[in-house]
Amino acid sequence: MPEHTDKRLVRILHLEDSRVDHALVKFALQRSQMNCQLTLVDTLDDFRRELASGQHDLVLADYHLPGFTGMDAWEQAHQNGIDIPFVILSGAIGETAAVDAMHRGVSDYLLKDSMNRLSHVIERALEVSETRRAKARADAELADSRRRLAELAEHLQTSIEQERADIAREIHDDIGGALAAVKLDLSWVARRTVEADMRQHMDTALEMLQHALGASQRIMMNLRPPILDQGLVAAVQWLGTSFEQRTGLRVHVRRSSEQMDVPRDVQLVAYRTAQEALTNVAKHAHASAVEIDLSDREGVLTLEVSDNGRGMSADALRKAKSFGLLGLKERAEKVNGWLDVSSSGRGTSVILSVPLGGSGTPSNHQEDPHDQGDFV
Template sequence: MCGALGLDASSPVVERIDTLDRFTQRLADGPCDVVVSAYHFDGFTAMDAWEVLLGMPGRQPAFIVLSRSASEAEAIDAVRRGACDFLRKNALAQLARVMVRALDASRIRIAKEDSQAELAGSVERSTELNDYLRKCVEEELQAIAREVHDDIGGSLTALKSDLGWIGQQAKEPGVIDHVNAATEMLQHAIRASQRIVQDLRPPVLERGIVAAVDWLADSFERRTGVKTAFTSTHQVIHAPEDVQLVTYRTAQAALTTIARHAACSEVRIDLSDGENVLKLEITDNGRGLTRAELDKPRAFHGLGARARTVDGRLAINSRSGGVGTSIILSVPLAPVVGSLKTAHRGAAALG
């Protein structure tokens, strides 16, 4: 067995090694460019040396196997297991060419690995940036919601009270008509501000995630007429605010998608926190989704990205042909002691 170090055309450095222990030690001392190994040694084979090489940190050098007696099956196995090349000892004149070819292949492999690592790092950085921006947006939405609720909502309510007083004091019919019209427009503005606050930061979440999802289910059933069953393992599930918000947004988006595309007659929503994992599962009995629909870039990627902001994951189970769709959100939770009571609304079960 020999290892060629710093191999270049002007000053190749070659070391001869004849034991597996010395080979292991040599690899630990520093990298080499190419290893040329006889297939059979006293007590071990080239494939044993290859396994040692695979277990070492860093990049694997080009590995060439030499043999006079190895079978064709052994030669094929060596290449299949990762050796760059296999050369008969009676063709040693070709060794230099084989080494150059192996080094070229090794450089191409290393360049490919570097490129893939750089791409993976870029994707990871992009994902982290997107998650960070999503968190920033969510925090900004919450701040806007508080401002709309506290400042604008409070001002509109005070203005409505003042208009009511003016209406009580007014005597002329024309003034009263204007006051009534202004009051009606003001009431419309108040409802609009409440709807904006609801979209930005649902006040119902202040009652907890169980109550919030139950409210979504009830609103969905009243709005669409689709029979909706909601069950929860506890009447109160303790979870951080950001986890509750992600869970609420996931349920909200899933129900919106179901209303638009599922063509279903029943929906089941299950919320649980067993084994320190908050799990939300929303299942419909609609037409299901095709692979093309699932692969659309904007289909459910936003929900998946939102789930990652709280270290959660989103799974979509669906087949087209009227078998329905399940959207499952799973988020890890810190261990807590909760109630054993079960909350439920409706008794519908999908067949």
């Protein structure tokens, strides 16, 4: 074949038992000025050997060959995991066979009496194949990027939790201890003060100091909730109660049982999900009441935090800076769970679902007197 240096060389493996038809293919491609190199084989053994060499860009195969068909050759390539454009060139393939070949993954087919279109069919098959390979590479790169991003997110979450624990420990050991000591000293001075003005100042200082102690304890609980040692139910109930006291919003906590056998990492994910959802309620919802439903029925831990506020628009849910929700979704995925957020004009619901893998205990539902009726 004549070579044209301004065009890419296309190496074609031609599976054909007729030397005349092979010569016609060479002539047709020569007339179209395609820069190509043809290698002729006429047996499956030769076809497999040449295909395994990896030296070819495209297979051009006759359909009817002695003892086998072009589709048999296609199956050989497919079974060996060789991704190469495959074009059937036949004198009479039949519509049914042609449709079947295309469904099974053959790039294209062409009748031998349309040989003038051969170069176009080959170029199109090569372009489609390259596009598919480029997409596969892009998909692989995207999957790798997502994997590395998930690993980074997991590392960041672990680092954040460790940093929170360190800060909570410092607050408890240093700030908390210092405030408690100052309170004792002020109380000692206040008991020995007889002047009214001085006593009033001491009482005010003690009141502010008590407020600082309460704030430090609340910050410690938010940073590293030791109440999780008492179980997820107790932690969520404490979270709802403290949120109600802090914001004045009515909070109603429902649970399927008093104790739930939930792994520690899942407990932390559920706790942080409830914490973030309540934070969003306080910031954005303009709600008057919140419901928290916690269940471990049917081997799935489900946490739902819903409010009766103004809701969120679809754009707000999709906005690029919704890092809180994105972080919750990443946390859920790390424990093989998922997070759903739904919203309307009547409020927003954040739902976390995590399969417990048989670790959850059967739920014998026990109604608490405080669970009856409306929000409390």
